[in-house]
Amino acid sequence: MAQQLDPGTHERAQPPAISLRNVVKRFGSIVAVDGLNLAVPAGVCFGLLGPNGAGKSTTMRMLTAQALADSGEIEVLGYELPRESKRARMEMGVVPQLDNLDVELTCRQILTVFARLYRVPGGERADAVRRALELANLALRADTIVRELSGGMRRRLLVARGLIHRPRLVLLDEPTVGLDPQVRQELWTLIDGLRSEGVTVLMSTHYIEEAERLADVVAVMSQGKIVAEGAPAELVRAYAGEQVLEIYGPPEQLAAASDTAARHGWQSRRSGPALAIMRAETLDGDAPQGVRRPANLEDAFVALTGEEIE
């Protein structure tokens, strides 16, 4: 009885920020999303990890009703989509994969237009714009035309635009694709800050490191379905074990090692110049010579999707 009052129990009882049930989306004969089931709990950073073409972007577009599901049910922040999608969109922010900033406008102008679109009241608009500019570290560039901004600045402005109305849910579609490592780090800090403020974040990515660093929960998507879901460390343990044995050598030697692995029923894959054997902790004395390293999310990802990451 006392446990009912436990705040932790209350947290779990909260309805999910996003829920998709048996969602199907086809484009002609192509099935982009194939019976997707997904629940994103409120207040977490949720990573949707999958190779290109897995259906991540289509899923993201369905959450803003910019793509309509052929069947299934979608709920966002308790609103039923697509019927109540305008309500849902008022309370969430979206950072798209493709830069769709107005190149003719200044940072301040863009943020002001979106403050209006997101119904920030007139008296609060200037403050909201100022806050967003500071958040994106663009205060000094407030009156610069977007065309003259660097790629990193544009991406930060894109994030600021999606946060102008302090949304309680943020959708990030491949937030750091094509960015250099330093800019990527800056964005990661920003996303991490959102989560610590209690904002729910759904982030699609095909960068393993991004998911591993930021996401509390990762769902691996492949061919329009979720194939595994859990905390990154759990996924690694479940699908790649604790250790990976990496064997380096000339191609013939690797081919031989690969045959050996297959004969023993060891799970292995080519990883760049090496052959990687999963669950190295379970190998007996027959294990070939190589370097042991801890298993990571990439190993689990490849084991799950059968696809290599570039």
Add this chain to the structure above:
Amino acid sequence: MSVQADVPVARARARPLRRLEPAALAGVMSRDVVIFGRYWKATTFSSIVQPTIYLLAFGLGFGTLVSHIGHLKYVEYVATGVVATAVLFSSAFPGMFNTFVRWQFQRTYDAMLAAPVDVEELITAEILWISLRAGVYGLAPLLVGIAFGLDPDPGMLLVAFIGFLTGFGFASFGVLIAAVAKTIDNFNYVTSAVLTPLFLVAGTFFPVSALPAGVRTVAQFNPLYHCVQLVRDASLGWLQLADLGHAAVLLAFAVLMWRLAIWQLSKRLID
């Protein structure tokens, strides 16, 4: 945090959302206003220079041969006719090009539709803005005409509304064309095969009555013909009952094109 976040929800639920939210329309149009702030000089320049050139060219060219068309002085005829061409070009072209560029090249519409703005609101706001502008700039040829000897008349103020209504129809037509066009080059077909005959066979520079009977009948289906008639009657102080008919045609054209534009662009903006 969760408690705080729930407050706006409760407040928002209290008010049902309309299909065309004024706040959404204002938000979309605020972007147009900002952009206009950059280009108003060029727009204003061309809207004054173009009718001046028409009046000079036709006035000096035809004016020496033709002093009157019917009971109208030639300057009265051309200045009022050019209003219609000004409205046509300042609505159909932005309707086509702005829509295509913002949708396909800049992806502005994709960005806006992720915000709480529906396709219907987005397109309606864009069309409203274009037609407001067309209404105001439709007055420019009259101002130029006055400099060329046209008598000012209070009825000329109505021309802004006629320009708005006509502009709404042609802006919507432009959006519809942008929605169905495969590439931006496709607009050339529409410009040469649709817009050019529309603007010539409307009683703009020469009367429709001079044309063969078949063409005269076709002109009745040209919204621009009705615009020209209304503009002439309003700015020369001859409004009559028949003008209600012209206004009704323009209204019907505007509503039809508006709905068609929304229907066609919705299909393409939403997967």
